[in-house]
Amino acid sequence: MTNSGRLGAWGSGFAAFLLLGACESAKIPDSAPPPRQLPLEVIATLEDSESFSVSGIAPVQGCSVWVAGSAWGLIVEVDFMTGSLREVGRLPVWASGVRLERGDSTDLVAWSVSPPWLARLSTRTERVQPLRIPVHPWIGRTMGPLAVLSSSRVAIAPIGSQQIVRSPRPWTEVPLIRIQDAAGRWVESVGHVEDRGGDYLSAYQARVRLGSRGDTLLSVNLVDAVVTVFSSLSDPGGPAVIRSVSLPRYFSASPPQEEIWRADWLQIGGARPRIYATPHLAEATFGPEGRLYVLRNHGFRWNSDDTTLSRQLYTRAGRWESTEQWLEIFSVEGALLGAYALPNGRAFWLRVDDAGRIFLRDEKGITIVRNPVASALRCGGEFRAVTLDASDSPDHPTVLSLNPAVEPVVALPPDV
Amino acid sequence: MMGGRVLTGRWVLAVLALTLGVQIVIREGRPAPPLPGGPYAGDLLPELPVGMLDGGHRSTLREVVSGSGTCSLLAVISTSCGVCARMRVTWLDRFNAWADSVDGVVRPVWLAGEGEASLERFTRDFDLASIDLVFTAGSPRQAGRELGVIGTPTLYLVDAQGRVRSGVLGDQFPPADIARSICE
Numbered sequence: 001m002t003n004s005g006r007l008g009a010w011g012s013g014f015a016a017f018l019l020l021g022a023c024e025s026a027k028i029p030d031s032a033p034p035p036r037q038l039p040l041e042v043i044a045t046l047e048d049s050e051s052f053s054v055s056g057i058a059p060v061q062g063c064s065v066w067v068a069g070s071a072w073g074l075i076v077e078v079d080f081m082t083g084s085l086r087e088v089g090r091l092p093v094w095a096s097g098v099r100l101e102r103g104d105s106t107d108l109v110a111w112s113v114s115p116p117w118l119a120r121l122s123t124r125t126e127r128v129q130p131l132r133i134p135v136h137p138w139i140g141r142t143m144g145p146l147a148v149l150s151s152s153r154v155a156i157a158p159i160g161s162q163q164i165v166r167s168p169r170p171w172t173e174v175p176l177i178r179i180q181d182a183a184g185r186w187v188e189s190v191g192h193v194e195d196r197g198g199d200y201l202s203a204y205q206a207r208v209r210l211g212s213r214g215d216t217l218l219s220v221n222l223v224d225a226v227v228t229v230f231s232s233l234s235d236p237g238g239p240a241v242i243r244s245v246s247l248p249r250y251f252s253a254s255p256p257q258e259e260i261w262r263a264d265w266l267q268i269g270g271a272r273p274r275i276y277a278t279p280h281l282a283e284a285t286f287g288p289e290g291r292l293y294v295l296r297n298h299g300f301r302w303n304s305d306d307t308t309l310s311r312q313l314y315t316r317a318g319r320w321e322s323t324e325q326w327l328e329i330f331s332v333e334g335a336l337l338g339a340y341a342l343p344n345g346r347a348f349w350l351r352v353d354d355a356g357r358i359f360l361r362d363e364k365g366i367t368i369v370r371n372p373v374a375s376a377l378r379c380g381g382e383f384r385a386v387t388l389d390a391s392d393s394p395d396h397p398t399v400l401s402l403n404p405a406v407e408p409v410v411a412l413p414p415d416v
Numbered sequence: 417m418m419g420g421r422v423l424t425g426r427w428v429l430a431v432l433a434l435t436l437g438v439q440i441v442i443r444e445g446r447p448a449p450p451l452p453g454g455p456y457a458g459d460l461l462p463e464l465p466v467g468m469l470d471g472g473h474r475s476t477l478r479e480v481v482s483g484s485g486t487c488s489l490l491a492v493i494s495t496s497c498g499v500c501a502r503m504r505v506t507w508l509d510r511f512n513a514w515a516d517s518v519d520g521v522v523r524p525v526w527l528a529g530e531g532e533a534s535l536e537r538f539t540r541d542f543d544l545a546s547i548d549l550v551f552t553a554g555s556p557r558q559a560g561r562e563l564g565v566i567g568t569p570t571l572y573l574v575d576a577q578g579r580v581r582s583g584v585l586g587d588q589f590p591p592a593d594i595a596r597s598i599c600e
Contacts, residue, residue, distance in 0.1 A: 071502075094506040265454035265564050269585030272566065309566065312451055394505040 069392030211286020454564015
């Protein structure tokens with residue numbers, strides 16, 4: 001082979017190597033083998049309709065469930081034995097994306113981020129009791145994921161939602177979780193948000209989901225997959241971290257990075273932050289028994305699809321995307337009980353009840369599967385699929401009324 | 417045999433170089449659209465051609481907004497934006513509460529880029545009579561560029577002289593104390 005021939009061969013080999021390297025760098029490799037996934041048994045599906053899309057679900061008496069409409073907060077009861085629907089009424093607030101949580105006794109808790117709103121919802125009287133929500137030192141009144149505790153207290157992670165919140169400079173120390181009593185008064189602060197630098201990284205890495213077991217508060221961080229157990233809420237010194245457990249990690253994630261473009265002519269909302277991150281968990285929830293149910297992210301790849309505007313505003317086009325998800329269930333001690341393939345491949349969020357059901361919110365609606373670690377399935381249901389044919393509109397004829405026995409929220413004393 | 421290998425290597429290299437070159441030419445040759453910009457605090461609103469939904473009266477945005485001699489809150493909306501769709505129900509009550517706290521007259525104006533028919537369909541079934549509904553009569557893209565719209569809704573507080581005083585991206589209002597100092 002001549003010198004030029006060798007050069008040509010080396011050159012083409014090197015170019016091919018570079019191309020291969022560029023392709024490989026767009027994928028995050030595994031650092032540990034993922035667990036073997038078992039199938040889940042689908043019990044039933046609640047499918048979205050043109051006029052109703054689910055944003056929240058919670059079990060009520062018997063085997064029925066209440067679901068909330070994402071657009072205008074219409075509550076619909078689904079009889080799980082027959083699949084029949086009853087439109088309970090619209091929540092008395094112009095809120096979108098309302099979530100529902102199990103409460104104590106016959107109450108549910110309804111909340112939304114936009115606008116920040118929190119209320120108890122009696123399934124017996126079908127009345128609503130709005131609760132005061134925390135004033136966050138960074139951004140004012142804001143709502144985030146919550147857990148209902150004993151004695152009607154509520155633990156709230158005010159900036160734990162998907163909303164990206166700017167942290168102040170100089171840094172202001174804020175609690176990660178705030179606990180309110182039944183009247184909505186702030187009674188306890190738990191943990192703190194860590195300063196991760198940047199403008200938005202601290203709030204981004206404070207994305208947690210909350211739960212409780214007895215009088216113990218639990219939180220799980222979606223970004224780094226760390227579960228924190230706090231000491232009893234009745235401790236005289238207040239709750240403190242007694243244990244932090246890292247869940248298994250199947251890849252090595254780089255620290256989240258931010259890039260911000262500012263429209264200088266807009267004084268409010270003009271910052272357009274973009275976070276480049278590969279969170280280990282897509283979502284998580286604690287079951288009523290204290291077990292942890294997580295939606296895993298896996299197989300992150302760089303998706304370079306982007307809008308023309310974003311290509312102009314940011315140095316990098318695209319974002320990391322998880323190409324695979326599955327469900328993992330952990331015991332209260334943090335042991336992996338099993339990994340399970342999702343029936344529709346992906347899910348946005350999930351809820352678990354004490355009747356042996358897991359509710360997976362996916363792109364079609366709610367897929368209800370049998371809880372593989374529950375002792376029994378108490379609510380099997382007789383229907384397989386029902387379309388949520390309800391009218392979630394602002395002019396729905398029934399608006400749930402406020403609980404007259406409760407003082408107006410505005411009469412409550414100011415925050416501590 | 418050896419000569420064939422050399423030729424193959426050169427051809428592979430040439431094809432790779434050609435591909436790279438074509439990509440660079442395509443990328444560099446395509447003119448990038450201008451970066452968004454907008455009216456800064458103190459700038460006059462642009463003289464964009466607009467029409468008013470109540471009767472189709474044509475004018476310029478600056479004339480429409482500053483014509484009443486009062487402050488105006490100009491909301492640039494899109495008929496395909498989900499937040500804007502909710503605003504048809506929720507905005508007016510919130511605006512009235514905000515305007516009350518401003519202690520001055522503030523006139524609400526909505527501007528949509530999608531044209532008269534689209535705005536008429538979008539607002540038909542809602543009680544928005546107290547809002548001046550305006551549509552762009554020229555190029556919506558040009559209007560969006562001149563108004564610095566990078567998302568909807570975008571709100572501008574405009575003083576009685578037609579000068580932009582405060583800009584907000586999203587479904588919020590300018591701080592009432594700022595509005596008070598401008599509009600009282």
